[in-house]
Amino acid sequence: xxxxxxxxxxxxxxxxxxxxxxxxxxxxxxxxxxxxxxxxxxxxxxxxxxxxxxxxxxxxxxxxxxxxxxxxxxxxxxxxxxxxxxxxxxxxxxxxxxxxxxxxxxxxxxxxxxxxxxxxxxxxxxxxxxxxxxxxxxxxxxxxxxxxxxxxxxxxxxxxxxxxxxxxxxxxxxxxxxxxxxxxxxxxxxxxxxxxxxxxxxxxxxxxxxxxxxxxxxxxxxxxxxxxxxxxxxxxxxxxxxxxxxxxxxxxxxxxxxxxxxxxxxxxxxxxxxxxxxxxxxxxxxxxxxxxxxxxxxxxxxxxxxxxxxxxxxxxxxxxxxxxxxxxxxxxxxxxxxxxxxxxxxxxxxxxxxxxxxxxxxxx
Amino acid sequence: xxxxxxxxxxxxxxxxxxxxxxxxxxxxxxxxxxxxxxxxxxxxxxxxxxxxxxxxxxxxxxxxxxxxxxxxxxxxxxxxxxxxxxxxxxxxxxxxxxxxxxxxxxxxxxxxxxxxxxxxxxxxxxxxxxxxxxxxxxxxxxxxxxxxxxxxxxxxxxxxxxxxxxxxxxxxxxxxxxxxxxxxxxxxxxxxxxxxxxxxxxxxxxxxxxxxxxxxxxxxxxxxxxxxxxxxxxxxxxxxxxxxxxxxxxxxxxxxxxxxxxxxxxxxxxxxxxxxxxxxxxxxxxxxxxxxxxxxxxxxxxxxxxxxxxxxxxxxxxxxxxxxxxxxxxxxxxxxxxxxxxxxxxxxxxxxxxxxxxxxxxxx
Numbered sequence: 001x002x003x004x005x006x007x008x009x010x011x012x013x014x015x016x017x018x019x020x021x022x023x024x025x026x027x028x029x030x031x032x033x034x035x036x037x038x039x040x041x042x043x044x045x046x047x048x049x050x051x052x053x054x055x056x057x058x059x060x061x062x063x064x065x066x067x068x069x070x071x072x073x074x075x076x077x078x079x080x081x082x083x084x085x086x087x088x089x090x091x092x093x094x095x096x097x098x099x100x101x102x103x104x105x106x107x108x109x110x111x112x113x114x115x116x117x118x119x120x121x122x123x124x125x126x127x128x129x130x131x132x133x134x135x136x137x138x139x140x141x142x143x144x145x146x147x148x149x150x151x152x153x154x155x156x157x158x159x160x161x162x163x164x165x166x167x168x169x170x171x172x173x174x175x176x177x178x179x180x181x182x183x184x185x186x187x188x189x190x191x192x193x194x195x196x197x198x199x200x201x202x203x204x205x206x207x208x209x210x211x212x213x214x215x216x217x218x219x220x221x222x223x224x225x226x227x228x229x230x231x232x233x234x235x236x237x238x239x240x241x242x243x244x245x246x247x248x249x250x251x252x253x254x255x256x257x258x259x260x261x262x263x264x265x266x267x268x269x270x271x272x273x274x275x276x277x278x279x280x281x282x283x284x285x286x287x288x289x290x291x292x293x294x295x296x297x298x299x300x301x302x303x304x305x306x307x308x309x310x311x312x313x314x315x316x317x318x319x320x321x322x323x324x325x326x327x328x329x330x331x332x333x334x335x336x337x338x339x340x341x342x343x344x345x346x347x348x349x350x351x352x353x354x355x356x357x358x359x360x361x362x363x364x
Numbered sequence: 365x366x367x368x369x370x371x372x373x374x375x376x377x378x379x380x381x382x383x384x385x386x387x388x389x390x391x392x393x394x395x396x397x398x399x400x401x402x403x404x405x406x407x408x409x410x411x412x413x414x415x416x417x418x419x420x421x422x423x424x425x426x427x428x429x430x431x432x433x434x435x436x437x438x439x440x441x442x443x444x445x446x447x448x449x450x451x452x453x454x455x456x457x458x459x460x461x462x463x464x465x466x467x468x469x470x471x472x473x474x475x476x477x478x479x480x481x482x483x484x485x486x487x488x489x490x491x492x493x494x495x496x497x498x499x500x501x502x503x504x505x506x507x508x509x510x511x512x513x514x515x516x517x518x519x520x521x522x523x524x525x526x527x528x529x530x531x532x533x534x535x536x537x538x539x540x541x542x543x544x545x546x547x548x549x550x551x552x553x554x555x556x557x558x559x560x561x562x563x564x565x566x567x568x569x570x571x572x573x574x575x576x577x578x579x580x581x582x583x584x585x586x587x588x589x590x591x592x593x594x595x596x597x598x599x600x601x602x603x604x605x606x607x608x609x610x611x612x613x614x615x616x617x618x619x620x621x622x623x624x625x626x627x628x629x630x631x632x633x634x635x636x637x638x639x640x641x642x643x644x645x646x647x648x649x650x651x652x653x654x655x656x657x658x659x660x661x662x663x664x665x666x667x668x669x670x671x672x673x674x675x676x677x678x679x680x681x682x683x684x685x686x687x688x689x690x691x692x693x694x695x696x697x698x699x700x701x702x703x704x705x706x707x708x709x710x711x712x713x714x715x716x717x718x719x720x721x722x723x724x725x726x727x728x
Binding site: 034129 | 400402405406408409410416418422424425427428432433434435436437443448465466470474476477493499501502503504505506507512513515517520544545547548549551552554555660661662
């Protein structure tokens with residue numbers, strides 16, 4: 001805490017230096033061991049999206065008729081916070097499938113998520129609800145949402161354990177309350193998932209934020225790669241367990257990788273598009289309990305295939321002069337992480353790895 | 365600013381007093397005329413909701429089969445912030461139809477909303493996404509979302525003006541950019557709107573927050589009244605333009621009020637339930653451009669009927685010993701407010717009226 005605190009204040013004027021000291025005193029007054037967050041500005045904004053205009057003329061006496069009316073949708077929503085004396089590059093955080101900005105907020109067991117952790121480390125944060133999700137819910141395409149029970153699928157797929165047992169030594173938050181908070185944090189698509197719509201939305205957000213670091217999770221990985229292709233403002237990507245939609249240059253797409261869950265294919269982009277991914281530093285993190293060899297269980301085998309594809313992708317980008325690092329956490333001695341390393345019980349340790357990467361690449 | 369700043373700091377220890385001074389200095393360093401927000405704690409939580417359990421046994425080899433799986437839904441989501449030295453009662457903010465927590469965040473023209481304004485005034489804030497909306501999107505009931513153009517309906521219904529003209533002297537944010545931000549802030553129901561589900565969710569949130577002040581907007585007014593009946597933790601209600609679902613004691617429900625938009629009926633509750641609404645101070649605000657006499661235009665006439673019903677409701681609660689104040693803003697010389705007084709261009713003036721009410725009732 002003290003360290004990140006000093007980081008925030010030392011570059012500022014003498015009076016701001018005084019601020020740090022006073023804040024430490026205040027935290028004692030507040031009876032918590034955490035200093036308060038000192039937020040220079042916060043709010044929300046909406047970017048990108050499309051528009052439907054119904055032919056005809058709007059009749060204010062028949063307001064339920066769509067004629068001549070408009071419908072804005074497919075935009076992205078973000079809640080942002082700017083700490084005092086922020087670091088130059090803000091961090092945009094893009095959630096995964098069935099998730100929302102909540103992914104980066106309070107963890108299921110009530111600890112601080114990456115939103116607070118990186119604010120405390122002096123970064124401005126933008127927490128995204130992607131197009132057709134959460135508070136960015138208006139979709140230009142119709143959809144039906146059915147409450148089909150699926151939580152045991154996710155429990156296994158997210159490598160929390162093998163339902164109902166949590167993996168031994170798992171870093172996923174324990175207990176009934178945490179599990180319920182986690183299940184209730186799932187929120188549906190309000191329109192069909194469309195990787196182009198999502199990456200267009202995030203690119204539009206980057207037009208408003210300027211150069212930034214992009215954190216992605218799981219399904220967000222694919223739109224993350226496309227966003228870096230579409231927007232020069234992506235200066236680095238930190239991808240947690242990207243699940244699919246790895247993009248390769250035409251002619252270099254590897255053979256599909258079959259698994260007990262699905263058959264995973266790479267996506268082809270032009271050599272020119274692919275170049276964008278060789279211009280920025282990228283780090284990818286995968287957690288624990290991913291089998292090294294094919295297994296029968298779909299939830300397990302899917303990640304064996306995804307990690308394998310991620311390694312092929314890393315090698316391809318680096319062969320083209322890129323800078324992709326893949327960190328399989330157990331290989332560096334960090335055990336028990338689920339599909340959500342950024343909110344697992346050791347998420348401060350994971351944040352330290354991210355901070356180290358950002359420092360190495362002079363992104364902080 | 366300075367005043368609210370002193371309010372935050374004077375009750376604290378001497379060192380915290382130093383904090384204010386240092387922060388004012390810091391704001392100069394930051395080149396903004398607003399002091400930073402000093403947040404002791406922030407995060408999100410989920411409360412209430414129900415559960416579907418599919419009969420049968422979960423088969424991890426057939427994870428797409430719902431058998432034996434669960435589905436949590438109909439809960440409420442809230443993002444909370446606690447300033448240093450907070451006032452005793454937090455403020456819960458419940459949005460209206462088609463809206464979300466975004467209602468209380470940055471305004472369509474980029475000013476601070478009630479989230480920041482009341483944080484600056486020392487209140488903890490809880491911004492709600494109600495059950496089946498936004499980041500609380502999982503619904504236990506199926507729904508279909510169709511992109512049917514309707515924004516001109518809302519433009520008129522929300523008394524921004526008569527499309528495409530904004531009312532002369534309107535306090536609604538002007539310009540194309542603000543209008544687009546506003547239209548894109550609309551987000552759909554992910555399940556059927558259910559006033560009981562919403563009020564159960566907000567009541568469950570109040571179990572976690574303890575005693576609180578409830579702000580409601582529009583459609584949120586109805587669940588607000590029911591929440592005060594269901595939860596003793598509602599200590600006051602500030603209702604902005606409640607649209608319908610006014611509750612009256614059995615035998616005292618007034619005659620329905622017809623309008624060119626619909627026929628507005630009061631809802632009956634037991635005398636015992638109604639008593640809860642007589643035990644807390646309530647203030648209701650309505651904006652401008654509500655006709656005093658019946659008019660042909662549905663969007664306009666609907667508010668003539670709603671304001672009339674609100675007055676009958678005020679009189680009924682007060683006749684039973686309650687404390688309801690209805691403020692029709694033009695009657696006190698505040699002109700041009702739309703259906704969104706808390707985010708209109710004069711929202712600081714509106715916040716001052718709310719602060720005055722809270723001070724009078726010793727709620728701050």
